[in-house]
Amino acid sequence: MNAPFPEPARKDGPRSLHQRILADIEGAILSGAWPPGTQIPFEQDLAARYGCSRMTVNKVMTRLVAAGLIERRRKAGTFVRHPHSRSAILEVVDVRREVEGLGLPYGFEILRRVLRRSTEAEGARLGLDAPVDLVEIASRHFAARHPFCLEERLISLKAVPEAAAESFGDLPPGAWLSARVPWSTAEHRIRAVGADAPVAAALMVPRGTPCLRIERRTWSAREPITLVFITYPGERHELVARFAPG
Amino acid sequence: MNAPFPEPARKDGPRSLHQRILADIEGAILSGAWPPGTQIPFEQDLAARYGCSRMTVNKVMTRLVAAGLIERRRKAGTFVRHPHSRSAILEVVDVRREVEGLGLPYGFEILRRVLRRSTEAEGARLGLDAPVDLVEIASRHFAARHPFCLEERLISLKAVPEAAAESFGDLPPGAWLSARVPWSTAEHRIRAVGADAPVAAALMVPRGTPCLRIERRTWSAREPITLVFITYPGERHELVARFAPG
DNA sequence: GAGTGGTCTAGACCACGAT
DNA sequence: TCGTGGTCTAGACCACTCA
CATH class of the missing domain: 1.10.10.10 (Winged helix-like DNA-binding domain superfamily/Winged helix DNA-binding domain)
Structure with a gap:
């Protein structure tokens, strides 16, 4: 070291x-x-x-x-230093901490895990010149046995080859990544969306329920690492950020 | 100077x-x-x-x-230096720039302006010990003559006495404030909400439409300055933030 | 105890830009 | 022109903390 x-x-x-x-x-x-x-x-x-x-x-x-x-x-x-976040808006990637911060027992479940090549649309979102191999992981985080949020993530195997062999059975992909890969830039996009059928099913809410959806992209020295969508159901969830000027 | x-x-x-x-x-x-x-x-x-x-x-x-x-x-x-923002998440308070950045003509309208004393709930939100006098302003921002967002704002007259005499006919309250008052801390809370009746009416969308709602509180050296809710209709609006670690 | 970082000094020379 | 900030030096002493 x-x-x-x-x-x-x-x-x-x-x-x-x-x-x-x-x-x-x-x-x-x-x-x-x-x-x-x-x-x-x-x-x-x-x-x-x-x-x-x-x-x-x-x-x-x-x-x-x-x-x-x-x-x-x-x-x-x-x-x-180990990677860390500067504001609560960034800490959202560590859902476990978020849940435990509420004093609730945390749970985690992998819904889907696929190794495949990136599509054209994903390439554009990730800022890729050429297609890359990636892992697609859908997972669900629970608080007190209730669905807390849905996580849909792509990890570039060009940036993180070890991800191909990882099952993510123990450690959620967000925590696994942040303990392993240093990043230089991240971008968040935050929107309100109505739950479509698959989201409604995963989060167990009626279709059309307003949800907070965070898209997060992370790079390390221009190399895309990961693209993740995190969807929180309903009106209760808040993203909080505190700033000082400069 | x-x-x-x-x-x-x-x-x-x-x-x-x-x-x-x-x-x-x-x-x-x-x-x-x-x-x-x-x-x-x-x-x-x-x-x-x-x-x-x-x-x-x-x-x-x-x-x-x-x-x-x-x-x-x-x-x-x-x-x-004059006050400035560090990320697009903060620049959202200058809605005019946001709209013009889209290449659309900007419009602005005051819906309501009231001088009154803070309620107990507002005092709690603002972190007040005792009630204060404040201005309440509701306004609507337009892009290309369509409602772009709804702004509901409270300004503490203890922190900004000049606000009592200001009509905000020319300059939206956000821009007026940021040109005048230095701030030391700001806090954002971001949620997805379904449009209730008044919001639906102001934004001209069906009730229940998912909306992105930003609550922003600003302090200057422990003195609360302003509390504002900005509500964007529908799924199209995105909040974007870019970060580097540290 | 010894070696590290934390802090500070009293100078110095240079480049820029307002006048 | 010449005062300001930008940068750098070659020391110094101290406090903390690890071994």
Whole structure:
């Protein structure tokens, strides 16, 4: 879990030294070259490597801590943080926590799991140039034995080959992915929809019931990882986000 | 538009010097003591004021720039930035831009405007200890002469006394507020709802139509500013947010 | 106890841009 | 032109925490 020095990112671009160091380290983390838990070289070593003073490296590290990409412990060193969310809107992907946060027992069930090639429409949604192999997983999350939400997910096997061999019997795909794959960008699209027949059946509500539907796409350095639709039944479910300006 | 030195925030708390400086300046901006456009004292003056080196002040300023609270121009100085949004989820409050971004002509109409005292339920929602005077405004936004969304808003006159005299005939309340009041925290709650009778009438859709409803609350340094519900009809409307980890 | 990060200094030179 | 921010140095001391 130790990292060598980061590969210099691009020769062009960054004017200042600390911007270059920042780009190198950020690149190593977001590309997956330094997966979560990796120990980053010490400030002194990085300073020597870049031929600069410790202060310059420290400024970069301070920014990375503020950005939530790394955590630091005195004497122990600096480590790549595990993926995390910044707002409740993002935490929705960990449905288990959401349910348990309500004080309800959590349940989980796989409805469908298929290995196949991406269709043209999916390729467009995922921003693909050419079709890729993927896993399609439909699953249901329960709270106190009642359907809580429906999850329909595609995982690109080009980005995450291990997903082909995973049954997701124990760990829901969202949690499995977030523990394994670092991501650089995510996009949410949130809509109100009326339940169509399959959704109504899965969630056990009348057809036409207003549902909150979240589409989430995740990339790692331009490579699409996953596309997921999560559908919550009825008017009770709320998505909450808190912000500060900047 | 020039600022004196910032008032020290609290005597307790912040351990390190640059944390104290950060808290002071951030406090001055978010409290409204330094409104947008205010010129902040020069680095050298702040360093002298706090009895520290310029480097220490600079570290704070760099963080404030990264946070988007200030902008800096060589030779000119450092200024408090005008309020801005970080994601499309926040930009939703400027419905006009949203509509014009679709290439459609924008329209706006006030349905109701009432000066009154807050009810108990509203006080709870706003996090008030005691009732306050407020303005209640219902308005409708149009795209290409079709109802685009319904806006139901409360503005606290304790936080924004000028709102009592404002008719909102020209400028929608959202735009009026964001140009005037700095905010420190906002909270969104997003739900799917079926249109009830008044909503169905205002948006000209059948009752029960799934609608996306956003509740947005905004505070300035613990003082509630506004509570607004925005309801979009049907399944076509999407809320989009893009994130990077950290 | 020793090594790490946390913080800070008192300078320095440069580039930009307002005047 | 020349004052401002942008960047960087080569040290320093301290506190925490792991071994």
